[in-house]
Amino acid sequence: MDNLEIAKTEQEYTADEIQVLEGLEAVRKRPGMYIGTTGSDGLHHLVYEIVDNSIDEALAGYCNKIDVTILPDNVIKVRDNGRGIPVGINQKMGMPAVTVVFTVLHAGGKFGGGGYKVSGGLHGVGASVVNALSTWLEVKVCDGEKIYRQRYERGNIVTDLEIIGESTERGTEVIFKADPDIFKETVVYDYAILEKRLREQAFLNAGIHIELRDERDENPENHKKESLCYEGGISSYVEYIHKRKSVDVLHENIIYFASSNEEQTSFAEVAFQYNTDYTDNIISFANNIRTKEGGTHEEGFKRAITTVMNEYARKLKFLKDSDKNLLGEDFREGMTAVISVKLREAQFEGQTKAKLGNTEMRTLVQNLVNEKLRVYFDENPDLPGKLADCQSRNPEETEVYIVEGDSAGGSAKNGRDRKYQAILPLWGKMLNVEKVREDKIIGNDKLMPVITALGTGIKSDFDITKLRYGKVIIMADADVDGSHIRTLLLTFFFRFMKPLVEQGHVYIAQPPLYRITKGKTNHYYAYSDEERDRILRELNCKTEIQRYKGLGEMDPEQLWETTMNPETRIMLKVTVEDAEAADETFKILMGEKVEPRRLFIEENAKYVQNLDI
Ligand code: TTJ
Numbered sequence: 016m017d018n019l020e021i022a023k024t025e026q027e028y029t030a031d032e033i034q035v036l037e038g039l040e041a042v043r044k045r046p047g048m049y050i051g052t053t054g055s056d057g058l059h060h061l062v063y064e065i066v067d068n069s070i071d072e073a074l075a076g077y078c079n080k081i082d083v084t085i086l087p088d089n090v091i092k093v094r095d096n097g098r099g100i101p102v103g104i105n106q107k108m109g110m111p112a113v114t115v116v117f118t119v120l121h122a123g124g125k126f127g128g129g130g131y132k133v134s135g136g137l138h139g140v141g142a143s144v145v146n147a148l149s150t151w152l153e154v155k156v157c158d159g160e161k162i163y164r165q166r167y168e169r170g171n172i173v174t175d176l177e178i179i180g181e182s183t184e185r186g187t188e189v190i191f192k193a194d195p196d197i198f199k200e201t202v203v204y205d206y207a208i209l210e211k212r213l214r215e216q217a218f219l220n221a222g223i224h225i226e227l228r229d230e231r232d233e234n235p236e237n238h239k240k241e242s243l244c245y246e247g248g249i250s251s252y253v254e255y256i257h258k259r260k261s262v263d264v265l266h267e268n269i270i271y272f273a274s275s276n277e278e279q280t281s282f283a284e285v286a287f288q289y290n291t292d293y294t295d296n297i298i299s300f301a302n303n304i305r306t307k308e309g310g311t312h313e314e315g316f317k318r319a320i321t322t323v324m325n326e327y328a329r330k331l332k333f334l335k336d337s338d339k340n341l342l343g344e345d346f347r348e349g350m351t352a353v354i355s356v357k358l359r360e361a362q363f364e365g366q367t368k369a370k371l372g373n374t375e376m377r378t379l380v381q382n383l384v385n386e387k388l389r390v391y392f393d394e395n396p397d398l399p400g401k402l403a404d405c406q407s408r409n410p411e412e413t414e415v416y417i418v419e420g421d422s423a424g425g426s427a428k429n430g431r432d433r434k435y436q437a438i439l440p441l442w443g444k445m446l447n448v449e450k451v452r453e454d455k456i457i458g459n460d461k462l463m464p465v466i467t468a469l470g471t472g473i474k475s476d477f478d479i480t481k482l483r484y485g486k487v488i489i490m491a492d493a494d495v496d497g498s499h500i501r502t503l504l505l506t507f508f509f510r511f512m513k514p515l516v517e518q519g520h521v522y523i524a525q526p527p528l529y530r531i532t533k534g535k536t537n538h539y540y541a542y543s544d545e546e547r548d549r550i551l552r553e554l555n556c557k558t559e560i561q562r563y564k565g566l567g568e569m570d571p572e573q574l575w576e577t578t579m580n581p582e583t584r585i586m587l588k589v590t591v592e593d594a595e596a597a598d599e600t601f602k603i604l605m606g607e608k609v610e611p612r613r614l615f616i617e618e619n620a621k622y623v624q625n626l627d628i
Pocket residue numbers: 027028029065066068069072093094095097098099100101116124142187188189
């Protein structure tokens with residue numbers, strides 16, 4: 016695990032390396048200075064401060080289990096299976112290192128030169144602050160031979176560090192009771208708040224086992240327990256967010272990248288996945304601390320996503336050479352992302368000190384995503400389409416265009432009337448229709464976004480009242496690939512959303528085949544060879560004829576004018592006169608011969624013009 020390597024240091028800590036910076040007294044006088052508030056937030060912060068020490072030990076590679084228990088009377092117990100806080104005498108202070116950790120402000124091996132503090136609460140002040148703000152606190156250390164214990168009250172030593180037994184195990188246990196004289200508002204812990212934070216830590220530190228227990232109730236049947244361990248790390252976090260929101264995802268795999276700098280002193284990882292929502296949800300962390308205000312790591316991520324996605328959109332001809340780049344927000348719509356960086360001497364800036372300032376993190380994350388996302392797109396060219404939804408939610412007026420993503424998606428998005436027209440681009444190559452069996456249709460990730468976009472469900476779950484768009488319009492090129500898409504979609508609709516076809520919701524867009532230009536400014540569009548000939552006869556003068564080979568050749572205005580504007584467009588309405596007979600035809604469609612398939616589309620679709628008039 017990369018992050019463990021970073022945290023590991025060359026030399027081991029010894030009792031002498033603990034640096035001493037200042038005394039403890041001030042903490043009880045001005046607790047807010049050290050833990051932010053003395054309200055509920057500050058109370059919970061005590062737990063994080065203690066747990067962070069165990070997480071550091073885990074990141075250093077010496078601990079894999081952390082237990083957190085809320086005991087009766089809101090006493091907190093934190094226990095790990097790490098090496099144990101050193102018990103040897105610290106020469107500078109003349110007392111055991113563990114005593115220094117708990118009684119001297121800003122003490123702790125992690126603040127010395129050789130060490131590297133990875134985690135750490137918002138204020139990074141450590142165990143002595145918790146001790147100062149506790150009515151009492153007891154620490155137990157097992158060093159593989161003996162068990163040591165020391166007790167403090169309001170930060171003051173009340174017993175020497177004593178040997179109380181023997182054990183072959185190693186680890187540290189801290190038990191404390193928050194002081195109600197300090198936490199006047201409340202000393203009652205909220206299980207859900209602790210669970211949320213510990214789960215977050217479990218995501219951010221893949222593989223660590225954290226167990227949270229609530230044993231406050233005198234009846235053991237009412238005790239609560241949560242085991243938190245995520246081998247998948249921040250990818251599991253993205254998965255968890257999507258599951259909890261019960262939002263549909265647009266692609267199966269969560270994209271994950273990670274890298275370190277050359278010196279192995281910084282580490283960055285990102286995980287993201289698109290869903291059917293329209294908002295973005297980017298969560299970032301530096302040294303396991305949430306950076307709500309973002310900062311350099313988030314900026315690097317966003318820049319790289321915008322750059323590489325635009326590159327990819329051009330490569331797929333989703334954007335034409337003359338088109339402007341899409342904006343960053345266009346690519347973040349529906350994205351859930353977790354960004355986590357670990358670095359030495361993180362600088363926290365901003366209003367709430369929740370914004371990462373280290374500029375080297377911008378470069379690290381940006382380069383990471385730039386490089387790995389390009390490779391990812393090369394290896395996974397079939398990313399599914401992203402619905403560009405319309406503003407209206409009234410199916411009486413809304414329509415969705417299902418478009419071959421690599422030909423006309425961009426023009427359609429730009430040319431549409433976004434009030435009532437939604438665009439769903441289908442990316443990548445269509446499966447060969449004859450190979451698509453019924454079971455395959457459902458697993459086909461091209462169709463997943465269609466199911467999601469329409470909102471009706473399928474088969475026995477199908478519910479027409481949930482249809483989000485009154486018109487479902489298939490818009491594909493007049494070539495073999497386009498015909499495959501139409502056939503696949505019609506087959507799918509017929510088999511899985513039959514009432515959609517029966518009730519006349521499905522249409523096939525008719526883009527023109529020719530553009531006839533007379534002089535400089537007069538344009539005519541012909542939708543068939545006959546129409547072209549008629550126009551040429553009527554014009555009876557010098558003209559220029561352009562044959563459209565695909566929708567992609569049309570700019571947004573032309574596509575609107577010829578194919579999408581309800582006032583002028585021509586659409587084929589797909590009807591199913593006899594469901595049984597049509598199913599037979601679909602079977603022919605599924606067969607190997609191309610001609611019966613083409614005939615089906617012609618026979619089952621009739622011209623309807625100016626639908627909205
Ligand atoms: C320090 O260097 C020598 C080996 O042990 C390292 C250490 O301090 N490990 C450590 C500390 N593991 N766990 C802790 C710890 C655990 C709790 C619950 C609370 C505190 C303050 C420290």
